[in-house]
Amino acid sequence: MSPNETLFVESTSRVRKESVVSSMDLEIWDFPGHLDLDDPSFDAEEVFSGSTALVFVIDAQDDYLEALQRLYTTVTRAHKVNPDISFEVLIHKVDGLSDDHKIETQRDIHQRISDELADAQLDNIHLSFYLTSIYDHSIYEAISKVIQKLIKQLATFENLMNILCSNSGVEKAFLFDIMSKVYIATDSSPVDMQSYELCSDMIDVIFDVSSIYGPAQDAPVSPVSPNPGNGEGHAVIKLNNGMVLYLREVNSYLSLVCLLREDNFEKQGLIDYNFRCFQEGILDVFNLRKFGAGALKDKYPQCNGVGGFHAS
Ligand SMILES: Nc1nc2c(ncn2[C@@H]2O[C@H](COP(=O)(O)OP(=O)(O)OP(=O)(O)O)[C@@H](O)[C@H]2O)c(=O)[nH]1
Numbered sequence: 001m002s003p004n005e006t007l008f009v010e011s012t013s014r015v016r017k018e019s020v021v022s023s024m025d026l027e028i029w030d031f032p033g034h035l036d037l038d039d040p041s042f043d044a045e046e047v048f049s050g051s052t053a054l055v056f057v058i059d060a061q062d063d064y065l066e067a068l069q070r071l072y073t074t075v076t077r078a079h080k081v082n083p084d085i086s087f088e089v090l091i092h093k094v095d096g097l098s099d100d101h102k103i104e105t106q107r108d109i110h111q112r113i114s115d116e117l118a119d120a121q122l123d124n125i126h127l128s129f130y131l132t133s134i135y136d137h138s139i140y141e142a143i144s145k146v147i148q149k150l151i152k153q154l155a156t157f158e159n160l161m162n163i164l165c166s167n168s169g170v171e172k173a174f175l176f177d178i179m180s181k182v183y184i185a186t187d188s189s190p191v192d193m194q195s196y197e198l199c200s201d202m203i204d205v206i207f208d209v210s211s212i213y214g215p216a217q218d219a220p221v222s223p224v225s226p227n228p229g230n231g232e233g234h235a236v237i238k239l240n241n242g243m244v245l246y247l248r249e250v251n252s253y254l255s256l257v258c259l260l261r262e263d264n265f266e267k268q269g270l271i272d273y274n275f276r277c278f279q280e281g282i283l284d285v286f287n288l289r290k291f292g293a294g295a296l297k298d299k300y301p302q303c304n305g306v307g308g309f310h311a312s
Pocket residue numbers: 003006007008010011012013031032033059092093094095096132133134135
């Protein structure tokens with residue numbers, strides 16, 4: 001959805017549950033802003049006990065004192081029911097604020113909510129804060145980080161990506177869930193916003209070109225291959241600064257997007273070979289997650305199912 005289209009999204013009047021078709025099994029519950037947690041019809045046990053993350057959105061262009069009160073009530077209620085839930089606070093619509101004002105707003109919100117929690121001796125509750133806007137990539141970046149916290153195998157993915165990058169001359173790589181443009185993993189070098197935006201924009205370019213000129217598809221699947229899901233789809237964009245963007249389909253939902261120097265891309269055969277090893281490792285981890293350790297016992301007799309699997 002483009003930012004302009006959000007103008008026509010209807011206001012949330014009741015709790016809406018949506019299952020997300022993607023590489024992960026996600027169910028998102030959207031709550032109306034005016035929801036009264038003290039209403040007897042609100043079943044906190046049902047809502048919070050099975051949840052893994054609570055995302056609270058604060059409108060940074062509005063007076064946020066009332067929102068902070070709601071945040072406090074929501075967080076304390078949820079924590080009481082489910083102490084394992086992670087709390088993610090999006091300080092949203094920051095495009096209307098200057099850089100200094102953004103930092104000041106985040107500091108102020110952080111300080112006020114931390115003080116309230118400390119007064120109630122609940123300073124063991126940890127909240128993460130993100131400055132977001134739909135007018136740049138910050139919203140995707142924030143949601144990516146929220147999703148990554150839910151992935152138990154994140155360290156394995158990161159490890160596989162580090163091995164791929166260091167053996168293929170890749171500067172930065174992101175494993176994207178293509179439909180949502182959320183990246184579920186990256187290598188451990190720091191994420192700079194510019195590389196992330198380039199890689200993320202590549203998904204849009206390929207998606208747009210493919211949806212206009214590619215074969216007709218009725219299901220939401222990978223746009224980069226005529227046989228989506230067979231892991232063969234790829235695309236290359238050479239940039240005018242001597243860098244190359246290389247996209248490879250991992251499966252129907254996931255694609256790897258790499259940023260590397262043009263000189264290093266001369267060894268494309270090596271990169272493709274390394275990519276296939278990487279792809280196999282990633283798919284093995286997904287199978288392990290879905291079908292348990294038994295799914296890999298034949299292939300990797302040393303696999304013990306709980307972190308004992310080394311895909312490299
Ligand atoms: N400037 C700016 N506007 C945004 C952003 N995100 C959403 N909007 C606009 O905000 C409007 C809807 O916002 P809100 O009324 O705050 O939405 P909400 O509070 O989630 O609405 P409910 O569904 O009623 O809870 C739409 O017109 C969007 O275009 C953003 O990052 N920046």
